[in-house]
Amino acid sequence: MECVVDFYVPGHAALPGGKADTINETPYQIARREAYEEIGLPLDNTHLPPPFTIEHLCYLPANLARTELVVRPVVALLHTSPPSSTATSPQSNPVSPQPNPTITAEDSLIPRLDAKEVAAVFSAPFHNFLRSTDEPGHEKVEGEWYNGSWTEWHEEPWRMHFFYVPVTNQRVTKPKIREGGLASLAEDHSPDEEPVEEEKRYKVWGMTARILVDAATIAYGEKPEFEHNSHFGDERIIEGLERLGRLGEKKRRGSTVTKEDVKKAGEIMTKKEEGSKM
Numbered sequence: 001m002e003c004v005v006d007f008y009v010p011g012h013a014a015l016p017g018g019k020a021d022t023i024n025e026t027p028y029q030i031a032r033r034e035a036y037e038e039i040g041l042p043l044d045n046t047h048l049p050p051p052f053t054i055e056h057l058c059y060l061p062a063n064l065a066r067t068e069l070v071v072r073p074v075v076a077l078l079h080t081s082p083p084s085s086t087a088t089s090p091q092s093n094p095v096s097p098q099p100n101p102t103i104t105a106e107d108s109l110i111p112r113l114d115a116k117e118v119a120a121v122f123s124a125p126f127h128n129f130l131r132s133t134d135e136p137g138h139e140k141v142e143g144e145w146y147n148g149s150w151t152e153w154h155e156e157p158w159r160m161h162f163f164y165v166p167v168t169n170q171r172v173t174k175p176k177i178r179e180g181g182l183a184s185l186a187e188d189h190s191p192d193e194e195p196v197e198e199e200k201r202y203k204v205w206g207m208t209a210r211i212l213v214d215a216a217t218i219a220y221g222e223k224p225e226f227e228h229n230s231h232f233g234d235e236r237i238i239e240g241l242e243r244l245g246r247l248g249e250k251k252r253r254g255s256t257v258t259k260e261d262v263k264k265a266g267e268i269m270t271k272k273e274e275g276s277k278m
Contacts, residue, residue: 013122013165013204015211016041017071028056031074039121040112049109051080060214061233063207066153068247070238073211075219115175122172122202124165129209129216132225134166141166143201148226159229161209164201 018034025033032054035041045053060073111121128135134145148161204212213224214232241247 012206012208013202014208015073027059027072027074028076031076038114038118041109052078052109053080054078060211060218061235062238063211064234064238064241065207068241070247071207071211073215075215111173113173113175118175120172120174120202122165122167123170124163124204124212126212126216127220129163129212130220130222130224141168141200146226150227157229159210159227161205161213161226161228163204163209163212165204166201168200 016035016038017031018037020030021033032041032043036043041054042048048054055077057075057077060075063071063073065071113121125135128145132146134141143164143166145166146161146163148159150157151160152158210229213228216222217224217228218232238247
């Protein structure tokens with residue numbers, strides 16, 4: 001799983017994403033386009049180096065940020081299964097293609113970063129987002145993997161997760177700074193550049209952390225070791241805010257979702273749900 005450190009919110013890790021360019025773009029198309037623009041992941045599978053392919057799996061319930069940003073998580077699997085046509089024959093039963101563990105994305109896919117948007121790309125162990133400590137098998141890195149706390153959001157308790165992903169045992173890809181501006185090609189340090197001391201862990205928190213916990217919970221069919229909200233996403237409150245006219249195609253400058261907004265949206269949805277039972 002790849003994460004992105006975004007320039008727009010310094011120090012915040014995020015998943016590639018953005019808004020629709022046209023009204024007809026699907027969330028999956030938006031996700032593929034944004035991943036191409038930000039980190040250079042090809043727009044379609046024919047341009048991926050063999051034997052890689054990307055399989056769209058599902059959408060997760062939408063999440064709401066305090067800045068009135070609604071995010072629809074798109075889940076896809078990047079894997080190295082051989083083409084299904086090579087896994088079957090007329091004389092045999094179909095066989096599910098199996099991933100090739102000897103070929104890794106880190107070795108075969110070289111991200112090409114948009115230096116205006118992305119400061120770095122790093123990998124994170126997906127299953128570890130269900131654990132409260134570093135899982136075995138990873139290089140021991142100083143510092144903790146997880147801590148969390150409860151806060152109030154949407155007029156109910158909301159779990160804040162803070163993960164600290166170790167990056168000393170991997171190549172963190174960054175745009176190279178060249179004379180004349182930032183280049184979009186991600187490269188290692190050249191001989192004439194002095195390497196800088198890197199952080200040992202990157203913090204992943206907020207909406208990004210919540211989406212990752214939800215996705216891992218569904219993917220592995222396991223509950224996290226730490227406390228977590230029982231519901232996925234924020235679609236109930238999003239619908240209520242839409243009915244209030246608070247969510248539009250364009251965000252109003254400086255506008256944020258207040259407790260009063262959330263309370264009114266909740267009352268609207270409660271009345272709707274009570275009316276549907278009659």
